[in-house]
Amino acid sequence: MGMDAVHPRVLGYFGRALSLELTAVQQYMTQACLAELWGDPASAQRFRHETVEELRHAETLVQRMLSLGVAPAASQLRPAGHGRDLVELLRQDLALEADLVALYAEASRFCGLAADASNAALFQQLWGEEQQHAAQLEAWLQSLVGPQALLPDRAMF
Numbered sequence: 001m002g003m004d005a006v007h008p009r010v011l012g013y014f015g016r017a018l019s020l021e022l023t024a025v026q027q028y029m030t031q032a033c034l035a036e037l038w039g040d041p042a043s044a045q046r047f048r049h050e051t052v053e054e055l056r057h058a059e060t061l062v063q064r065m066l067s068l069g070v071a072p073a074a075s076q077l078r079p080a081g082h083g084r085d086l087v088e089l090l091r092q093d094l095a096l097e098a099d100l101v102a103l104y105a106e107a108s109r110f111c112g113l114a115a116d117a118s119n120a121a122l123f124q125q126l127w128g129e130e131q132q133h134a135a136q137l138e139a140w141l142q143s144l145v146g147p148q149a150l151l152p153d154r155a156m157f
């Protein structure tokens, strides 16, 4: 498998995906530290678990990029937002997960059109896992604020 076999746009998706996954690592790691500072070790542990999941995604992307002959070069990490409470953090996380879901949806669709089955499968797998993250975070947020309070903010996505 060589770089010449891959559509340049697919390489672009890999670069954007790595930037977003590393942004997620930074964000969840920061939130784990914040929760710890707030005296909420249970939430800190959940955020640590998310950090590891996103790190594994970044690693999966790096492995595939190396096998395609491209150097991983993430750029433009978004700053981890500050939140005043858990609800604010979870809203930021849902926005980030929504961006990941949208990116992987587009990337897997494009790879399918470009007859790149192997990268389509990888992006589809990541797409499914980010959808699971989003659903779990949404359930967590819902357990804090109730279903009614979710609706106005979700409209902003």
Ligand SMILES: [Fe+2]
Residues within 6 Å of the ligand: 021, 024, 053, 054, 057, 100, 130
């Ligand atoms: Fe991820």
Ligand SMILES: [Fe+2]
Residues within 6 Å of the ligand: 024, 054, 097, 100, 129, 130, 133, 134
């Ligand atoms: Fe995620």
